[in-house]
Amino acid sequence: MDAFIEACFKAAIEVEAFIRSTEHHYGCEPQTEGAGGDLSINYDLLAEEIFVKHLSSFGKILSEESGSIGEGKDLIIIDPVDGSDNLMSEFPYYGTSIALKRDNRTVAGIVCNFANGDCFVRTENEHYRRSLFREDEREDVHANIHAKVGLFEKPGLHPDAARTLMDTGFKFRSPGAVALSLAYAHSALYMVFVGPMRLYDVEAGLYLCEDLYTYRSKDILIVSHNKDVFAKILTIFNLSEASE
Structure with missing residues (x-):
């Protein structure tokens, strides 16, 4: 190795x-x-x-x-x-x-x-x-318990959820590189990606996030080191904790 x-x-x-x-x-x-x-x-x-x-x-x-x-x-x-x-x-x-x-x-x-x-x-x-x-x-690498912002890749594909996140007080940035955003997930409050899950985009990054709370379906990925934040974001997207 x-x-x-x-x-x-x-x-x-x-x-x-x-x-x-x-x-x-x-x-x-x-x-x-x-x-x-x-x-x-x-x-x-x-x-x-x-x-x-x-x-x-x-x-x-x-x-x-x-x-x-x-x-x-x-x-x-x-x-x-x-x-x-x-x-x-x-x-x-x-x-x-x-x-x-x-x-x-x-x-x-x-x-x-x-x-x-x-x-x-x-x-x-x-x-x-x-x-x-x-x-x-x-x-x-350790979770940043002082994190104030999340990372939301392609929020335009889920405008209602993006608005609800902001209204709920969950600030986010959308820097535009999925693997990097997954790599920085321990430093952010949460990470959300909406779109097709291509191996090139998520395979390495998801492995880096193996110790975090994770939801993954064919078109939504949610990651957070904070259990309560993770649960609230699942609710915003009308999801259950059991990933597909």
Whole structure:
């Protein structure tokens, strides 16, 4: 596992350096529709090449851009650039998402924010946050009991719930990168995502949130470290605690 995590960081560091050094207009040029259904840009495709170079020896890769790549017993699910629209808009909330599945079970998740270097890692034995740029900056992940705001991805798909959350006093932000928002869920009061649940978007992030209260259906995901907040948000969405 250590070798896999090390390879993920080598790839992430190379991708971040590539994004930082590449002419923005070139990196943002659209190319083709990716396997996940979104339009791939040069940043997406060239970042994918870097991840494949570093990770293909560890198993079969399932990427948002090109779909299935290579062979292997283990499955590596990647979103090479999570938050491509943010990157194109020069909004500092974009990164990468990597999940390792073994025997149909997720055993490692890594999500990095290229804009500030925050990286979140979870394996069967540890869960920590470290810097992409300074390896010595590392700390265990804990719930932030002082959190005042939640994260709501795609609130426009549930305007009534968004209004009720605000009327109830549940403030939220909508930064636009699902894997990153799941990675930051321990720091936020709650995290909500409305929309199709693609593996590239949620596999690594959900593994990072394994210790939190979680509801997941085919089109709604709710996560919180606060049991009472979690129950209230379920009520706002007219949901029961038993996920589908």
